Amino acid sequence: MRTIFLPLLLASAAATAQTAQVPAVSVDTLKTVTKTLSSDEYEGRAPTTPGETKTVAYIVERMKAAGLKPGNKGGWFQDVPMVETTAGNVSPVRFTGGKTPIELAYRTDMVLGTYRVVPKIEVTNSDMVFVGYGINAPERGWNDYAGIDVKGKTVVILVNDPDWRETGATGPFGGRAMTYYGRWTYKFEEAARQGAAAAIIVHDTEPAAYGWGVVQSSWTGPQLQQDTPGGHMDQSQVVGWIQNPAAQALFASAGQDLAKLSAAAAVKGFKAVPLGLKASVSFTNTIRRQASKNVVGILPGTSHADEYVLYSAHWDHLGRCDAVKGDDICNGAVDNASGVAGLIALAESAVKAGATPRSQVFLAVTAEESGLIGSKFYAENPIYPLAQTVGGVNMDGLNVVGKAKDFVLVGAGKSELEDLVKPLVAAQGRVIGIEPSPEKGSYYRSDHFSMARLGVPMLYGESGEDLVVGGSAAGHAASEDYVVNRYHKPQDEYDAAWNWDGALSDLAIYGGLGHLLATTDRWPNWYPTAEFRAIRDKSRAGK
Incomplete structure (x- = not known):
């Protein structure tokens, strides 16, 4: 073992410098x-x-x-x-009600899972709503859920904060530096508080900070969480991510432009947009404690x-x-x-x-x-x-x-x-x-x-x-x-x-x-x- 002694400058309670x-x-x-x-x-x-x-x-x-x-x-x-849950028998994710029905493949187009510790998950014909960045921050005067009830619905959410493109520290959320409101964990927590049946985040490499491969490897296979009383039944039935090109096609089927809606969602006062689409998916869970x-x-x-x-x-x-x-x-x-x-x-x-x-x-x-x-x-x-x-x-x-x-x-x-x-x-x-x-x-x-x-x-x-x-x-x-x-x-x-x-x-x-x-x-x-x-x-x- 190689041992070296380094002088380290230490501050005492009185902030007096000394060497140790x-x-x-x-x-x-x-x-x-x-x-x-x-x-x-x-x-x-x-x-x-x-x-x-x-x-x-x-x-x-x-x-x-x-x-x-x-x-x-x-x-x-x-x-x-x-508690470990492993999804199986995952159906293709189906979206109806748009110009054409859309079916997205699990793993490549979307990844889905659940926090709920139950043997089967099924969401059928759930109305879809685009909720921008999915943030409810009263202290900042920002609420993407204002004026809309998303109970039992599927919300589509953008990752990061609304002002993540800012180069400095200006903006409603402090600019470039992400706040906790920008984290995907918060997005799913807030969607659950709002009563959403499913919450889907649109993946975008730059604001997410990693490519789709990271999402795919992290969100597929056995998923672990803390085993707590109640089995996380207060969470949404389905949580997951969608590839950006797949999301663009989905919004186009709804007669919407994802880029334009994303720009609108970055402005204070944005109102959630019902997409006129319905989402359906089902899968089983193998549970191990x-x-x-x-x-x-x-x-x-x-x-x-x-x-x-x-x-x-x-x-x-x-x-x-x-x-x-x-x-x-x-x-x-x-x-x-x-x-x-x-x-x-x-x-x-x-x-x-x-x-x-x-x-x-x-x-x-x-x-x-x-x-x-x-x-x-x-x-x-x-x-x-x-x-x-x-x-x-x-x-x-x-x-x-x-x-x-x-x-x-x-x-x-x-x-x-x-x-x-x-x-x-x-x-x-x-x-x-x-x-x-x-x-x-x-x-x-x-x-x-x-x-x-x-x-x-x-x-x-x-x-x-x-x-x-x-x-x-x-x-x-x-x-x-x-x-x-x-x-x-x-x-x-x-x-x-x-x-x-x-x-x-x-x-x-x-x-x-x-x-x-x-x-x-x-x-x-x-x-x-x-x-x-x-x-x-x-x-x-x-x-």
């Missing part, structure tokens, strides 16, 4: 853990499969070797109740052991997926075997540095790819009280393309953790960069969001695209290549030629921030304008 010696992470650990977890032997690490059994056993083995203690009352695991596992290790604190600093990464990926050139294992090397490797490497570093006043928790969560299920379950059933959790860092894909000149704060402008991390970035001779694709809404797409939405300040920061070698052009090309050719595909495999220098730099920042939080008495909060500030204030007041 913290062991650097091991590049050998990063390589070994990533290569192991993303090997075919682990079958893509799908929850509730034999691949999970191997994965969580290996993570425990590495946490033990690092020197952590079991993090859940003497045990390493937190059971997460899961089984618990998955979060893995929890802890380095107990000394004088303030009941205060906690959290590091997290998700261990799961997609398992067996749609084959590409005969390969049907989505190995998830970058996403997120590399993040778990970072978690283990930081644990090793923290143990070498020695116990700190506050406890440090290392959490590897399940089912991120199924909707942040493992982290959501932890946040709602915390082993360590959220009011006593100071803050933390989440890792979802490390930089394996080389050192960057910049460090990007994803979803910038949210919490005081950003102020604490800036000196650490400057100490490396780097600058805070601008998030290159804020329209992707990345802050709402990984496990830190589960903690954040319940008040815990969580940093999501990573290397930017301005690489030391090749500059922004090389960095952007590498990002695009990953999204187009590897993300959520079998091609996300370990490569011995990866350059880990950027990951080491980022992990030094994560470790430095964690060490600062663990050794001072600071309680960073959300900025007053952040959507999570009120719940944190309430949580801390009642601790």
